[in-house]
Amino acid sequence: MPNSPSDTPGPPDDRRRIKVQRRGPLLVEGPVEVELEDGTTVSSDRFRVALCTCRRSRRYPWCDTSHRVRSSGPADGSAATKD
Numbered sequence: 001m002p003n004s005p006s007d008t009p010g011p012p013d014d015r016r017r018i019k020v021q022r023r024g025p026l027l028v029e030g031p032v033e034v035e036l037e038d039g040t041t042v043s044s045d046r047f048r049v050a051l052c053t054c055r056r057s058r059r060y061p062w063c064d065t066s067h068r069v070r071s072s073g074p075a076d077g078s079a080a081t082k083d
Contacts, residue, residue, distance in 0.1 A: 025050035025063035034061050 019027040027050055033043040034051065042061065050063035057064045 024067065025052055027051075036061065 016032065017029045021027070027048060030047055030049050031043065031045045032049055033041055035041050044062070052060050052063040052067075054067045056066035058066065
């Protein structure tokens with residue numbers, strides 16, 4: 001099974017915690033190194049980083065909260081209609 005503890009390389013202290021949010025970025029405990037689609041890598045030494053999942057960030061792959069500005073409609077995700 002791929003998620004079993006025996007398949008984890010190195011000691012458990014090497015693990016990174018990632019927090020998934022419904023309408024936001026992935027929060028990753030750092031420091032981190034991220035490999036982009038083109039093979040380049042970017043890194044951050046911060047204790048926690050926010051990775052953009054909507055691709056609206058001007059600082060991609062880091063989240064700059066652009067998803068908040070461009071988000072429209074009610075918080076539940078349904079579109080508002082006008083009569």
